[in-house]
Amino acid sequence: MRDFLSNGAKNSSLHHYVSCIILTVCITLSTTFSALAAPNATAPTLDTVQMESQKSAAYLMKQADYSNISNVSTFKEQSRNLILSIRSGYNCSDNVKDYLEAVKKIMNADGTLHMEKNEYAPDSKDYYSSYAYLLLVLALAGEDAANFNNNNMVTLFNDILNAAPENDFIYSDTNPDALNLYHLGIVNLAVESYSNEMKDYIAISEKIKKALKAISTEKGIHYWGYSLDNNTHVYSYFYNMYLSDLEIKNLIDTVLTYTTNTYYDSVNGTFNYPDYNDPAKFNPNENSTALAAALYSAYNNHELSAVAFNTLTSLYQSSTTSGAYTFFGEDSIFTTYDALYGLVAYQMFLSGKANPFDVSDITKTVKPPVIDEPEKPTEDSTTVVNPSETPSPEQTAPNLDAEYSASPATGDQSLLVLFMVLGLFSLILFVKTKNIYYKNS
Numbered sequence: 001m002r003d004f005l006s007n008g009a010k011n012s013s014l015h016h017y018v019s020c021i022i023l024t025v026c027i028t029l030s031t032t033f034s035a036l037a038a039p040n041a042t043a044p045t046l047d048t049v050q051m052e053s054q055k056s057a058a059y060l061m062k063q064a065d066y067s068n069i070s071n072v073s074t075f076k077e078q079s080r081n082l083i084l085s086i087r088s089g090y091n092c093s094d095n096v097k098d099y100l101e102a103v104k105k106i107m108n109a110d111g112t113l114h115m116e117k118n119e120y121a122p123d124s125k126d127y128y129s130s131y132a133y134l135l136l137v138l139a140l141a142g143e144d145a146a147n148f149n150n151n152n153m154v155t156l157f158n159d160i161l162n163a164a165p166e167n168d169f170i171y172s173d174t175n176p177d178a179l180n181l182y183h184l185g186i187v188n189l190a191v192e193s194y195s196n197e198m199k200d201y202i203a204i205s206e207k208i209k210k211a212l213k214a215i216s217t218e219k220g221i222h223y224w225g226y227s228l229d230n231n232t233h234v235y236s237y238f239y240n241m242y243l244s245d246l247e248i249k250n251l252i253d254t255v256l257t258y259t260t261n262t263y264y265d266s267v268n269g270t271f272n273y274p275d276y277n278d279p280a281k282f283n284p285n286e287n288s289t290a291l292a293a294a295l296y297s298a299y300n301n302h303e304l305s306a307v308a309f310n311t312l313t314s315l316y317q318s319s320t321t322s323g324a325y326t327f328f329g330e331d332s333i334f335t336t337y338d339a340l341y342g343l344v345a346y347q348m349f350l351s352g353k354a355n356p357f358d359v360s361d362i363t364k365t366v367k368p369p370v371i372d373e374p375e376k377p378t379e380d381s382t383t384v385v386n387p388s389e390t391p392s393p394e395q396t397a398p399n400l401d402a403e404y405s406a407s408p409a410t411g412d413q414s415l416l417v418l419f420m421v422l423g424l425f426s427l428i429l430f431v432k433t434k435n436i437y438y439k440n441s
Contacts, residue, residue: 131153
């Protein structure tokens with residue numbers, strides 16, 4: 001009877017030990033998986049980002065086609081990809097040569113570009129952006145924009161924008177012939193980059209500023225609805241104005257706050273897009289993720305730009321085509337367009353440089369707008385500051401620029417090591433329990 005009771009106690013003790021082991025392992029695994037599910041805000045090395053951006057640049061440059069460059073949309077896409085590819089460090093010399101030759105073929109004797117009419121908006125001012133893109137490419141290609149194909153393209157750009165009425169820059173449903181929302185930012189960066197050579201820079205910059213205010217809401221840009229994509233395609237090009245104008249800074253800070261609170265999933269680390277059938281719902285989206293990398297890099301948000309990069313490269317890279325990115329699992333050149341922007345913007349951010357489309361590092365000093373200081377400063381948060389009173393870097397950092405913090409990485413090697421450690425831990429505990437059991441038997 002005593003032996004029976006003794007063996008029963010030993011069996012109960014063994015069951016207790018084993019249960020403890022299982023419970024410990026389960027708790028550890030649960031904690032681990034919770035950590036792995038958290039957004040990965042670990043910043044990659046600059047070399048890693050450059051490698052990814054150059055892979056995408058190579059993919060797009062091999063497919064570049066400048067035969068339809070007179071189409072404004074094609075001009076935008078091919079110019080943007082070329083600019084970003086050059087900024088990535090990829091050798092684009094052949095592409096630059098082909099691009100410039102194609103542009104010369106549609107250039108009139110006076111330097112104006114012979115652009116096709118938009119079928120749906122024949123009087124559209126979108127072609128303003130074609131001159132902007134050309135000026136940016138010329139700077140990166142080492143060409144003198146003041147004497148390209150025997151024409152001063154900077155003066156021509158200045159005169160076109162200066163003669164344009166303010167309404168040409170304020171796109172809306174009732175003003176569809178105005179410069180499209182997605183083109184305003186690139187015009188702004190071209191104007192800023194060549195400010196020293198544009199005699200009407202201040203007046204033109206004021207037009208652009210008024211347009212930005214007119215098309216903005218507290219949610220950002222409404223263009224077939226609100227989205228992170230819309231906000232990136234506009235606001236990522238206005239960082240210089242953000243630094244020099246308090247009214248624009250307040251506006252953009254508000255938009256960044258809304259964009260982050262609405263489209264960023266802080267639990268899963270994804271960047272979402274409104275559901276087409278139900279705008280109240282949001283779905284993880286490849287293009288939104290790529291553009292988030294560009295937007296948050298532009299405004300120095302270390303954490304979210306890293307999360308966007310890590311999410312983009314871990315979830316949306318093509319498994320079959322080097323440099324390509326996918327949309328719903330299929331290779332997509334349009335997603336790759338946005339991916340290249342996000343990758344190069346993040347690459348430049350990590351290297352301490354400006355927006356990849358800002359070529360003022362080549363055209364030298366960018367002259368900020370000279371705006372008269374109000375006679376009686378008020379407490380209104382939207383008061384415009386004089387450029388001489390530009391806030392310090394601490395004051396101008398975006399509200400969302402969180403301090404850098406690293407979340408656990410989710411690499412396959414780390415996961416393998418983790419399971420090996422857990423397995424070894426469980427084995428040691430089991431052997432120890434077994435020895436105690438037999439020792440007391």
